[in-house]
Amino acid sequence: MLMRLCNPVIIGIFLILLASILVCGCTQQPVAPVGTPTPTATPTPEPTAGLPNPASVYCEQVGGTLEIMKNPDGSEYGMCNFPNGTSCEEWALFRGEGCQPAPTAPPATETMAGMPNPASVYCEQVGGTLEIMKNPDGSEYGMCNFPKGTSCEEWALYRGEGCKA
Incomplete structure (x- = not known):
């Protein structure tokens, strides 16, 4: 007798679940017409301090x-x-x-090509003597030599990269 009751109850539950699944699967989702641009998320710019x-x-x-x-x-x-x-x-x-x-200093009147090398000028301003050196490839660089016996590459001195007069 329990077997006859269980079968219709189990079958009923199964049919209800099956109907629910079918109804959920058949609902219509809104679709944009062809040719209508779909909205896209615009990227949010990263916040900046503004300073x-x-x-x-x-x-x-x-x-x-x-x-x-x-x-x-x-x-x-x-x-x-x-x-x-x-x-x-x-x-x-x-x-x-x-x-x-x-x-x-007098106003600059020469073209850019006639301007002095600012690193060389700075070397002399801080008491150094400029010496032009050659790399093995033939390119040149300036060394700023100081009375105390120290020397520094002129652009490193000019940029303040730890080289002191």
Whole structure:
């Protein structure tokens, strides 16, 4: 007797489950008509602090023009160029590390090709003597020699890369 009751109950439950599955599977999903663009999520830009580089701001405040330069390794640094022809690495200028615009220098009248090498000029300004050296490949570089017997590659000195006068 239990067997006859179980069979109709089990069959009924099975039919209800089957009907539920069929009804859920047959509901219509909204579809955009052909040719209608589907909305896409627009990427949210990463938040930025919105603070300007203080060394760059200072360069402009003291009358310079910022120029972004690249090192051979791809890293970048800013040079602050002044109307009188002097240039300073922007952070060295900002920190007051002896890189000051020369307000008494005459205005630049020569073309860019006639401008002196700012690293060579700086070497002499800090008391060094410039010596031009040659690499094995024939290219040249400047060494700044100081009275104390120390020397430094001129651009490393100019950029303030740990080389002291």
